[in-house]
Amino acid sequence: MLKPNTRYGDLKEAYLFNTIYRKTNEYLISNAGKKVFRMGVGDVSLPLCPAVIQALHAAVEDQGRAATFHGYMPEAGDPALRKAIAEHYRDGGVEMDEHEIFVSSGACDDLGDILELFERDNSVMVIEPAYPEYVDTNLLAGRRIIHLSSNEEKGFLPEPCEEARADILYICSPNNPTGAAFSRSGLQAWVDFANEIGAVILFDAAYEIFIEDKEIPHSIYELEGADRCAIEICSLSKTAGFTGTRVGYTVVPRNLIRGGMNLNEMWARNRETRTNGVSYILQKGALAVFTPEGQRQIRDNLRIYKENAACFMRALEAAGIWYTGGKNAPYLWMKCPDGMSGWGFFDYLLKEIQVVGIPGEGFGACGRGYFRFSAFGNPEETKEAANRLYHLLERG
Template identity: 55%
Template sequence: MKINENYRSLRDSYLFSDIAHKVAAFSESHPDRRIYKMGIGDVTLPLAPAVVAAMEEAVREQGERATFRGYGPEQGYPFLRESIREYYRSFGAAVDADEIFVSDGAKSDLGNILDLFDPDNTVLIPDPVYPVYVDTNKMAGRKIIYCAATRENAFLPMPDTSVKADIIYICSPDNPTGAAYSIERLRAWVDYARERGAVILYDAAYESFVSEKGLARSVYEVEGAKECAIEFCSFSKTAGFTGTRCGYTVVPFALKRCGMSLHAMWLRRQTTKFNGVAYAVQRGAAAALSEEGLRQIRANLSVYRNNAKIICDALDTLGIWYTGGRNSPYVWLQCPGFTNSFAFFDYLLEKTGVVGTPGGGFGRNGEGYFRLTSFADETTVRGAMAAFSAAFG
């Protein structure tokens, strides 16, 4: 018997688990201190009323013999896939309902999609980056190369024609930096992938925060992307499903490599290893995309957007450089007075009670930076930025 030796290359624990343990230890030793949690990207507002009503009705259906449903289709019920297709159409991206696969979240699919690719493929990942991209490829033993996301390129790296990669990760709006690609800049990545026969894994989990005209909400807004890109999205941030779990992945029919259809491969993988998302959850997700549901979830999103503005306004007043926030729930700031982001984390927690995420946890180019999230109630955000301003004003 042999184990997967690639696990030896991983950190002992996941970044956000480390942070949670540090905060818990601080709270235990300082029981009277106010803690402002703005580190983990978890939503705080409840599910929209339309979603709750739909899920309650679905549960009642499951309690009646005439309307009970057992195993559903692994790729998702048609009513939800049609709703997602219409949602894409609302911002000018065309996908077929049968190209959509419903899942329990983008994080799961971002890891599971690697079943389709040989371990010998070279993976291109931006730095800094969401740790899941790196760790899931390390687990498989793939060669990873990095493209530098820095202040100089606005944390939006562009293709380098001298670099050969088979799998390319793009997240826009980005986690952790909040930077977002325009449709035109994204076109360069699509052209690069098509010329080289590479596949783009495009994480669109935060697309609902995009408000600026010209910024991409989907890679499929770029002509030719269906020949080279798989897109992952989620209801977690759009509709507050972090505790409900529902997402979707789009694998176009036109995406083929080595004489094989990646759509057919993913369908085969899902029907073998996945039994689908709960019926009640899918009814809730479809309700989130209804006219009334969209109105309600946009009201929630406006709260998070306003929180981001509160953060940005405070940083503007202090003269601290940052990016993100305006088309993203994340604000990525340069650590004031610190070059080590983990030291800044400790200092900020001790001095102000504000919890964020050290940029160094996202990669080498994240060192010296810090991520704050707007996924909190307004009182927490205002209190956090008041404490922050008092410490650095």
């Protein structure tokens, strides 16, 4: 008799961001004519840069000619793209073998698939507040999850401790949702801890391009010993606006060995089984990101998102509200006023100023009383939303 995965019953009734969409749409139905400023879900608003568009068009033309047509792509990615990514790491001071890089259809997919490298009886540590997928994917697999709470006192950047001891350690820096980013010494402590206990770090580096401070690593492989304990998962979604184009990459070092098995070789074999490769067209678009012109153009867009973040930072500072993030990350994590819960503040903002953000409770219990804003919105709408937020907070 077939047995369904009953652990689906342990998930929340709806995925966090779908709940936000639903509540926002219900408000619009009841308030016809109102304009809502969506500063919550972290989807980008600027189009793909010209270098990428040109490469995508050229790749489409390639597919229309027998001499340049491409069918299945290599499971681990186009060799030219893997080489370009390796060179990008080297430009940042990290030596990287292109065979340690695996092109994917996005970080979200690899965050789930990478767990196939580990037995289900491995334990998992998730620093909360956290991106919901870290918890949901492991909940569905039946793994024991250690919820390591972080707090305002330490800037939502906890240190390794006995309670964090697990087989798999999730670290996201700059963090989603808090925007907090580990310093070099802070992240080194986690690398040392992982090597000491034999754990593997799953390092989510989706937002590294937003880092400004020199003391904050862009890659975990900048740190001593990280190639022996860490897998780095990266995305072009926020880096280059690929949320609708879907390309990312995962780095599995050749030095990463557990139980006598080489995780790089295991992941290569996994890719042979689980994927036929990312499409030729999309990989050609991604390759353009790593050209000098592509890098210049995506950083032009980045400056716009950073100014969006600065708008919210100015509003919160003027209103005397505690927050983290914004400078080195595209997210701002604010403390709700007057002891409000995150969901209470969500309803308050929607009703009073038609601004949508994300309640902190959606990212774990320790997010109660906090709220996340995204800097990926339309610039003019972001300015208006930040202005409305300031005046609302000012009048109390």
